[in-house]
Amino acid sequence: MPNSTSILSPIDVERIRKEFPILHQQVNGRDLVYFDNAATSQKPAYVIQALTDYYQGYNANIHRGIHTLAERATKAYEATRLTAQQFINAASEQEIIFTRGVTESINLVASSYGRAFLREGDEIILSGLEHHSNIVPWQMVAAEKKAILKIIPVTDEGELDLDGYKKLLTSKTKIIAVNHASNSLGTINPVKEIIQLAHQLGAVVLIDGAQAGAHLPIDVQKMDCDFYCLSSHKMYGPTGTGILYGKKELLEKMPPYQGGGEMIKEVTFEKTTYNDLPYKFEAGTPNIADVIAFKFAMDFITELGKENIAAHEHDLLLYATQQILKLPAVKLVGTATQKVSVLSFRVEGIHHFDIGQMLDARGIAVRTGHHCTQPLMDRYGIEGTVRASFSVYNTKAEIDQLIEGLERIINFMK
Amino acid sequence: MTINQVQDEIIQEFALLDGDREMTVFYIMELGQKLPAIEDRDRTEENVVKGCQSKVWLTATMKNNGLYFSADSNTAITKGLVSLLIRIFTNQTPDDILHADLYFMNKIGMERFIGTQRSNGFAAMIKQMKLYALAFKTKMEIRHD
Ligand SMILES: Cc1ncc(COP(=O)(O)O)c(C=O)c1O
Numbered sequence: 001m002p003n004s005t006s007i008l009s010p011i012d013v014e015r016i017r018k019e020f021p022i023l024h025q026q027v028n029g030r031d032l033v034y035f036d037n038a039a040t041s042q043k044p045a046y047v048i049q050a051l052t053d054y055y056q057g058y059n060a061n062i063h064r065g066i067h068t069l070a071e072r073a074t075k076a077y078e079a080t081r082l083t084a085q086q087f088i089n090a091a092s093e094q095e096i097i098f099t100r101g102v103t104e105s106i107n108l109v110a111s112s113y114g115r116a117f118l119r120e121g122d123e124i125i126l127s128g129l130e131h132h133s134n135i136v137p138w139q140m141v142a143a144e145k146k147a148i149l150k151i152i153p154v155t156d157e158g159e160l161d162l163d164g165y166k167k168l169l170t171s172k173t174k175i176i177a178v179n180h181a182s183n184s185l186g187t188i189n190p191v192k193e194i195i196q197l198a199h200q201l202g203a204v205v206l207i208d209g210a211q212a213g214a215h216l217p218i219d220v221q222k223m224d225c226d227f228y229c230l231s232s233h234k235m236y237g238p239t240g241t242g243i244l245y246g247k248k249e250l251l252e253k254m255p256p257y258q259g260g261g262e263m264i265k266e267v268t269f270e271k272t273t274y275n276d277l278p279y280k281f282e283a284g285t286p287n288i289a290d291v292i293a294f295k296f297a298m299d300f301i302t303e304l305g306k307e308n309i310a311a312h313e314h315d316l317l318l319y320a321t322q323q324i325l326k327l328p329a330v331k332l333v334g335t336a337t338q339k340v341s342v343l344s345f346r347v348e349g350i351h352h353f354d355i356g357q358m359l360d361a362r363g364i365a366v367r368t369g370h371h372c373t374q375p376l377m378d379r380y381g382i383e384g385t386v387r388a389s390f391s392v393y394n395t396k397a398e399i400d401q402l403i404e405g406l407e408r409i410i411n412f413m414k
Numbered sequence: 415m416t417i418n419q420v421q422d423e424i425i426q427e428f429a430l431l432d433g434d435r436e437m438t439v440f441y442i443m444e445l446g447q448k449l450p451a452i453e454d455r456d457r458t459e460e461n462v463v464k465g466c467q468s469k470v471w472l473t474a475t476m477k478n479n480g481l482y483f484s485a486d487s488n489t490a491i492t493k494g495l496v497s498l499l500i501r502i503f504t505n506q507t508p509d510d511i512l513h514a515d516l517y518f519m520n521k522i523g524m525e526r527f528i529g530t531q532r533s534n535g536f537a538a539m540i541k542q543m544k545l546y547a548l549a550f551k552t553k554m555e556i557r558h559d
Contacts, residue, residue, distance in 0.1 A: 028435040028436075029434070029435065350490070351468070351488055351489040351490065353467070353468055353489045353491070353492075354443070354489050354490045354491050357439060357491055357528075357529075357532075358436070358439050358440075360435075361435040361436040361438070361439045361527075362435075362436055412440060412443070413443075413490065
């Protein structure tokens with residue numbers, strides 16, 4: 001964290017880069033510069049190795065088997081749950097549910113909790129900074145339950161307007177769903193304050209941690225959130241898996257999300273009794289291989305130290321911000337005081353698609369468009385931005401290449 | 415010039431770029447910058463080509479059996495791409511446009527350097543131009559009956 005007083009050990013980027021095989025390639029005749037980390041991060045070799053080890057050494061279906069391979073697979077799968085519990089400091093392993101990622105985690109809560117506990121006229125509060133994944137599931141359940149969606153306003157700098165939030169809270173407020181950090185602008189949101197205010201009214205709070213997982217310390221007990229969501233693929237882990245954290249007392253009273261194997265205790269045609277937590281929410285054969293490898297990704301983060309990662313990325317963000325502001329016609333979108341390493345910008349007179357394509361021609365991967373946050377783009381009256389997002393393996397030299405690429409484009413278009 | 419003669423010319427020009435991605439992108443944008451501006455009255459929702467990620471306006475008129483297109487786009491690269499098509503189809507007959515085999519796309523490796531999404535958009539532009547050709551052809555035939 002930028003203001004952290006703990007003693008940081010500097011990141012040895014060259015050593016870290018060696019652990020990411022994908023980074024060592026040429027794209028369009030130049031060394032790849034990967035600045036699309038907010039979309040998905042690259043994977044260290046030992047995460048990839050964990051997938052291969054599983055398929056080559058102990059592929060078996062988990063939990064029900066009594067043979068040796070099934071035992072090994074089950075142990076490895078459950079080891080990830082333990083690691084995840086520690087990673088976010090949950091009170092119990094039973095509070096960790098494996099899902100396909102943030103999107104499925106939010107859908108699970110909207111569908112299970114929302115359907116069971118929302119009544120007509122109840123209110124759900126989202127923010128103007130949300131990813132479509134944290135909007136659409138709530139729209140769906142709101143339409144079904146005749147509940148009302150309210151939106152926390154966003155300031156010109158890209159921060160949540162807390163006074164605006166306070167005004168939205170009423171006795172009808174039942175759920176608040178906001179992100180920990182914004183994928184489009186990088187804004188780190190004051191989740192603790194948001195949660196405290198919500199709890200005074202007895203509402204529950206879901207935090208979308210997609211952009212926090214690899215960058216910010218997460219302590220769900222301190223934060224006191226009711227639900228927290230993570231995607232493995234944004235945390236150096238494989239695609240197709242992630243976590244829903246939920247407070248045990250809430251998860252216990254929620255109905256299952258999907259029916260099938262794994263999630264049951266006993267089935268007769270008359271009646272089914274559901275399994276205990278967390279299995280009640282894990283119907284069917286899960287994504288065993290990816291869950292197992294996810295542990296290695298979390299270990300990677302923990303070994304490097306989140307504070308050290310954050311310090312390195314903050315350094316990159318500051319440098320990139322300084323350098324890019326020297327270019328004429330560049331306008332930053334999102335200038336919050338607390339940001340994860342996301343640099344969103346526009347260049348006057350040049351469409352973001354053109355910039356993306358020209359940077360790609362130089363081997364630089366950025367994201368262009370609305371970043372699945374169309375309401376936020378509407379808030380600023382723009383169609384989209386160019387987004388460069390930095391990770392632990394990025395360097396200042398790579399940022400120089402981005403700046404050089406942008407300079408060429410700007411000069412050409414003049 | 416025939417459609418194929420223009421295509422061959424374009425293939426030769428692109429060959430000079432020697433597969434350099436950045437030069438190619440710059441070159442395409444330069445072509446777009448040279449495209450005459452579309453009339454303001456043609457910049458309507460109706461003239462927007464559906465299926466392009468960028469916004470593309472396209473319209474056509476006919477003079478002495480030949481079609482004349484004008485177009486614009488909010489992105490420089492797309493404008494350059496549509497300018498290639500306009501160059502190929504300008505003053506060609508509806509029949510020739512309808513039957514055109516646009517082999518230049520493969521020859522210059524278009525899909526490789528514009529990616530799948532833009533390739534789909536490019537296909538949408540071609541389809542729209544062929545639809546114009548068909549409309550003018552139908553109009554001509556009705557008049558001749
Ligand atoms: C803030 C935020 N929320 C939700 C998501 C959706 O995550 P996933 O696609 O991994 O389910 C993303 C991914 O882009 C995100 O950045």
